[in-house]
Amino acid sequence: MKEVLLKVENAKAYYKLEKATVKAVDNVSFEIYEGEVIGIVGESGSGKTTLSNLIFMNMLKPLTLVDGKVFLKVDGKFEEISAMSREEVKRRFWGKDITIIPQSAMNALMPTIKMSKYVEHLAESHGVEPAELLRKAEERFKEVGLNPLWLNRYPFELSGGMRQRAVIAIATLLNPKLLVADEPTSALDVVNQKVLLHVLIQLKRAGIVKSIIFITHDIATVRQIADRMIVMYAGKIVEFSDMEKILKKPLHPYTTGLLNSVLTPEPEIRTRGISVIPGAPANLINPPSGCRFHPRCPYAMDICKEKEPELIEVESGRRVACFLHQGAKGL
Amino acid sequence: MFSPPGGERIMSRLVVENLTKTFAIGFFSKRYIHAVKNVSFEVKEREIVSLVGESGSGKTTTAKMILRLFPPTSGRIVFEGKDIWRDIKKQEDLKWLRRKVHAVFQDPFASYNPFYPVERTLWQAVNLMEKKPQSKKEGLEMIKEALFKVGIDPKDVLGKYPHQISGGQKQRIMIARCWILRPLLIVADEPTSMIDASSRGGIIKLLEELREEQGTSIIFITHDLGLAYYVSDNILVMKDGEVVEGGHPDKVVLQPSHEYTKLLVESVPKLYRKLEGL
Numbered sequence: 272m273k274e275v276l277l278k279v280e281n282a283k284a285y286y287k288l289e290k291a292t293v294k295a296v297d298n299v300s301f302e303i304y305e306g307e308v309i310g311i312v313g314e315s316g317s318g319k320t321t322l323s324n325l326i327f328m329n330m331l332k333p334l335t336l337v338d339g340k341v342f343l344k345v346d347g348k349f350e351e352i353s354a355m356s357r358e359e360v361k362r363r364f365w366g367k368d369i370t371i372i373p374q375s376a377m378n379a380l381m382p383t384i385k386m387s388k389y390v391e392h393l394a395e396s397h398g399v400e401p402a403e404l405l406r407k408a409e410e411r412f413k414e415v416g417l418n419p420l421w422l423n424r425y426p427f428e429l430s431g432g433m434r435q436r437a438v439i440a441i442a443t444l445l446n447p448k449l450l451v452a453d454e455p456t457s458a459l460d461v462v463n464q465k466v467l468l469h470v471l472i473q474l475k476r477a478g479i480v481k482s483i484i485f486i487t488h489d490i491a492t493v494r495q496i497a498d499r500m501i502v503m504y505a506g507k508i509v510e511f512s513d514m515e516k517i518l519k520k521p522l523h524p525y526t527t528g529l530l531n532s533v534l535t536p537e538p539e540i541r542t543r544g545i546s547v548i549p550g551a552p553a554n555l556i557n558p559p560s561g562c563r564f565h566p567r568c569p570y571a572m573d574i575c576k577e578k579e580p581e582l583i584e585v586e587s588g589r590r591v592a593c594f595l596h597q598g599a600k601g602l
Numbered sequence: 603m604f605s606p607p608g609g610e611r612i613m614s615r616l617v618v619e620n621l622t623k624t625f626a627i628g629f630f631s632k633r634y635i636h637a638v639k640n641v642s643f644e645v646k647e648r649e650i651v652s653l654v655g656e657s658g659s660g661k662t663t664t665a666k667m668i669l670r671l672f673p674p675t676s677g678r679i680v681f682e683g684k685d686i687w688r689d690i691k692k693q694e695d696l697k698w699l700r701r702k703v704h705a706v707f708q709d710p711f712a713s714y715n716p717f718y719p720v721e722r723t724l725w726q727a728v729n730l731m732e733k734k735p736q737s738k739k740e741g742l743e744m745i746k747e748a749l750f751k752v753g754i755d756p757k758d759v760l761g762k763y764p765h766q767i768s769g770g771q772k773q774r775i776m777i778a779r780c781w782i783l784r785p786l787l788i789v790a791d792e793p794t795s796m797i798d799a800s801s802r803g804g805i806i807k808l809l810e811e812l813r814e815e816q817g818t819s820i821i822f823i824t825h826d827l828g829l830a831y832y833v834s835d836n837i838l839v840m841k842d843g844e845v846v847e848g849g850h851p852d853k854v855v856l857q858p859s860h861e862y863t864k865l866l867v868e869s870v871p872k873l874y875r876k877l878e879g880l
Contacts, residue, residue: 491871534828548800
């Protein structure tokens with residue numbers, strides 16, 4: 272039996288602005304098992320990054336958790352982190368049980384602070400002996416393919432790919448169970464992208480992290496390491512399935528469109544051609560009624576405008592939010 | 603490349619010969635950076651050629667010299683029989699070049715002046731035309747027609763400012779310019795890299811339509827091997843300012859011969875297969 276590591280139930284995370292509310296994550300439920308890599312895929316503005324903030328309860332105004340619960344398994348029992356304040360979650364779980372590599376983390380390093388200083392900061396804030404953690408950092412640097420000598424260098428002396436690996440090494444020093452990586456490869460060239468994917472897989476194989484959530488807009492990248500994939504559109508999960516099954520036969524029309532817009536250097540692509548999803552992404556302040564994809568969907572029916580399809584398991588390991596596949600179950 | 607019936611030779615639209623660009627850095631002790639080294643290639647009528655390479659490979663420098671934005675250190679760029687750096691002396695000739703060679707850049711946000719409505723770039727194109735329209739009304743009709751061609755309802759963009767429309771729309775309006783000016787060559791520098799996946803296909807299709815209907819030649823500058831593989835008739839792989847490998851996409855991508863191309867092809871994530879050695 273697979274153990275659940277993180278559970279999100281009917282979560283709604285909105286950006287509450289003065290005049291409007293942006294429904295960036297709207298009624299989303301999913302679970303992450305121990306030992307798996309989950310890919311979260313969607314276009315810009317689909318709520319991927321907001322979802323990652325939700326996972327580790329990084330709720331900073333105007334982002335607010337309006338409804339729903341988030342559970343994280345810590346020492347064998349579920350903690351309802353959505354009921355705690357951001358500070359409490361940060362103090363108790365960040366870095367130890369859950370860690371995040373935010374988008375463009377490699378550019379967030381202060382150029383005048385040595386890499387080793389970041390390790391010392393981490394030790395201080397978690398009450399660990401700095402010298403011990405530095406020793407550990409040297410080993411972890413080797414594991415991600417960096418010379419430990421780089422610890423005594425300044426961030427600007429490292430290349431982009433090296434900085435990204437250094438950030439991952441430091442972020443995982445306390446062996447967190449869950450690693451959330453938000454677009455870790457998008458700023459890197461393809462050779463460094465592959466190295467980084469390898470590092471992530473190695474961290475999991477070595478048991479340093481148990482599960483990885485990989486957020487990206489690039490299906491071809493996430494496909495390389497993910498076991499399951501969540502496809503987001505306009506703040507909703509539209510499909511959640513085993514990676515290989517989605518690739519073989521996507522169920523949601525949006526997933527199909529997204530897959531057919533990917534260009535990779537493979538002979539299949541030239542025969543398949545490229546498809547276009549008409550229209551523009553949905554407005555999250557005032558989203559369309561019913562299924563949020565219906566104005567762009569080639570198969571839209573009357574019911575799609577009126578009712579919102581729920582994310583329902585249509586076959587083993589496959590969940591989709593689309594009336595095309597739900598038949599009697601959805602009605 | 604195909605050859606038309608009757609054995610007619612396909613004209614070369616652009617010939618680049620031994621193009622070199624060296625930047626000098628420093629005042630007293632000079633350092634030299636060889637951004638482009640001895641690059642030669644040819645673009646024929648209705649041909650799509652891609653320059654593929656990573657950041658710093660010299661692909662954008664090459665594009666800028668072709669667009670006559672800065673001069674090469676040595677070498678020649680011959681467009682429609684004219685050496686664009688030696689034969690163009692008069693303002694009129696330069697105008698001709700600006701009409702016939704069109705650029706579409708990576709960042710659609712940087713191509714517009716935020717203080718003016720977006721149709722200003724289209725009016726600029728109209729004013730650059732050889733046969734200018736007789737009246738403002740006629741000009742506006744041409745603009746509307748061009749917008750329809752690129753799949754935009756003129757109502758949605760006319761009178762709007764750049765921040766009010768999406769990146770995909772901005773890039774489409776840049777291509778609408780091509781329907782007004784009917785250039786012979788389009789230099790597209792990463793035209794899709796800042797656009798969402800679902801709209802990217804639309805931009806590529808628009809450029810392909812231009813090629814079909816007007817016989818436009820296109821140079822794609824990109825780091826995206828997948829895009830180059832899909833659209834091109836000819837791929838040139840650049841590394842450190844040099845063209846290391848070139849040829850038909852199937853040859854370059856499926857049977858690469860140069861070490862660098864091999865590394866690149868091996869590293870690019872694939873949709874239908876997993877990478878080796880992960």
